[in-house]
Amino acid sequence: xxxxxxxxxxxxxxxxxxxxxxxxxxxxxxxxxxxxxxxxxxxxxxxxxxxxxxxxxxxxxxxxxxxxxxxxxxxxxxxxxxxxxxxxxxxxxxxxxxxxxxxxxxxx
Amino acid sequence: xxxxxxxxxxxxxxxxxxxxxxxxxxxxxxxxxxxxxxxxxxxxxxxxxxxxxxxxxxxxxxxxxxxxxxxxxxxxxxxxxxxxxxxxxxxxxxxxxxxxxxxxxxxxxxxxxxxxxxxx
Numbered sequence: 001x002x003x004x005x006x007x008x009x010x011x012x013x014x015x016x017x018x019x020x021x022x023x024x025x026x027x028x029x030x031x032x033x034x035x036x037x038x039x040x041x042x043x044x045x046x047x048x049x050x051x052x053x054x055x056x057x058x059x060x061x062x063x064x065x066x067x068x069x070x071x072x073x074x075x076x077x078x079x080x081x082x083x084x085x086x087x088x089x090x091x092x093x094x095x096x097x098x099x100x101x102x103x104x105x106x107x108x
Numbered sequence: 109x110x111x112x113x114x115x116x117x118x119x120x121x122x123x124x125x126x127x128x129x130x131x132x133x134x135x136x137x138x139x140x141x142x143x144x145x146x147x148x149x150x151x152x153x154x155x156x157x158x159x160x161x162x163x164x165x166x167x168x169x170x171x172x173x174x175x176x177x178x179x180x181x182x183x184x185x186x187x188x189x190x191x192x193x194x195x196x197x198x199x200x201x202x203x204x205x206x207x208x209x210x211x212x213x214x215x216x217x218x219x220x221x222x223x224x225x226x227x228x
Contacts, residue, residue: 097157
């Protein structure tokens with residue numbers, strides 16, 4: 001089945017840029033969605049279809065997808081962005097929803 | 109906006125069946141706009157998709173769980189349900205119900221989640 005690979009952790013200082021990666025075979029050919037999960041809460045979608053933002057998500061959140069890597073970028077990181085971030089695709093070959101293992105963002 | 113709420117026992121004994129229900133409000137479960145699904149998260153771990161169902165009854169299951177899982181929908185109650193048989197401690201997790209948009213499939217709305225512990 002399709003595998004999505006995310007680094008387990010990311011440390012960023014406030015005001016800097018956080019760049020999350022999500023690796024998968026030819027991931028650039030499918031749509032990637034990103035979710036933010038704060039401690040003790042349900043996940044919330046922050047980017048869908050590679051680069052679109054749901055209503056209410058700040059413009060600081062952006063996404064891209066090409067080749068074997070999809071990327072979520074948070075500009076001007078704030079303390080409130082500290083959370084786990086998961087990428088997700090639909091694997092049409094197996095009819096499975098697939099999540100990456102998640103990356104924990106720590107704001108220094 | 110859709111709201112989803114999980115309900116069911118918080119404690120299940122090993123080898124027994126885990127049963128959860130998700131009640132949907134703010135929209136009809138028998139519309140053609142969404143799949144309905146279950147996702148779980150073991151303590152301290154990542155998200156694992158379990159299953160989806162369309163209002164018509166069409167289903168998709170996680171391969172590793174397929175032999176133990178049944179997802180069903182009750183349009184009269186605006187609910188959908190999950191049954192997981194022969195549970196072990198490895199099935200201890202927060203279970204989320206969710207609505208999923210399609211083309212392509214993504215999770216639009218999540219329930220708050222319910223912790224199910226498998227223990228004797």
